[in-house]
Amino acid sequence: MYTVDLHAHTRFFHGRRALGDRFDPLGVRLLTEVAARRGLDGVATTNHDYYTPFDPAPDVATLPGIEITTDRGHVLVVGPDPPRATNPGALSPAEAVALAHDRDCAAIVAHPFRNSTVRELEDVPFDAIxxxxxxPRxxxxxxxLAKERDLxxxxxxxxxxxxEVGRAYTVVEADRLTPESIVEAIRDGRVSARVSRSGFDSLLRRAYRAIHDRKGVIDALDRPTPGVGEPPGEDEESIEQ
Structure with missing residues (x-):
């Protein structure tokens, strides 16, 4: 049994690739240090539209991944051989999933209710949500949604x-922790999601909610979603506590 954060980035800024390439080695070291303090066994580096191999960390497994920006939203690709780079918005979700599967990786619907309509595609063979x-509200x-799609x-x-590392993470039932075993566990359904409910994480989420509101981030919780049910009636604070 392992605990792994399957969605993390090595930088806090977008674009400026040359600057980011210089920052990423420091970023991944900081990610793994925090993951170790949180008691996690691994963390996947899923940078936006590129993948860089990193040297193994001493205490926490660094797992390969990429977050692909499709024309409908983001798709996480995690596994032994993610694509090195993708053009933002160039792929459809179906093409992103096919690319992941061709490279023996798992394809996951990222944040399905924020700035995404990927969840509406019923015929795309995703591996998880x-x-x-x-x-987490x-x-x-x-x-x-996962129950309806049997994912x-x-x-x-x-x-x-x-x-921010570890505020949500994945419990993986496996005998060893490798990119291949993560993919196998996801496809076999031997994974489950956990959300940290610490006071710090709850405060952090409320802060991000306020930031997203000011930025005008599209959140499907603010309106009904056809075929998936109505948004919860509780406010964010009541759900997070």
Whole structure:
């Protein structure tokens, strides 16, 4: 049994690739240090539209991954051989999943209720759906969606800053922790999502909710979603406590 954050980033800024390439080795070291303090066994580096191999950390497994920006939203690809780079918005979700499977990776619907309509595609063979650490109030809807699609749930913090690591994570039933075993466990349904309910994480999520509101981030919890049920009636604070 292992605990793994399946959605984390090695930088807190987007773009500026050359600067990011210089920062990423420091970023991944900070990610793994925080993951170790949180008691996690592994963390997947899922940077936006690129993958960089990193040297193994001493205490926490660093797992390969990429977050592909499709024309309908984000898809996490985790496994032994993720694509090195993708063009944002160039792939459809179906193409992203096919690319993942061709490279022996798992394809996961990322944050299905934030800035995404990927969840509406019923004929795309995803391997799992994510409970995202930035807004766990969506968890009831994610669980309902996963049940309807007969898909397992994974958890990921969506960390862009190291202190965010582990606010959501995945419990993996496996005898060893490797990229291949993660993919096998996801496809076999031997994974489950967990959300940290610590006071710090709850405060952090409320802060991000306020930031997203100011930025105008599209959150499907603010409106009904056809075929998936109505948004929960509780406010965010009541769900997170």
């Amino acid at each position: 994510e409970v995202n650490g930035k807004h 969506s968890q009831p809807l994610v669980e309902e 397992p749930l994974t958890g990921g913090s969506d960390a862009h800053y190291p202190f």
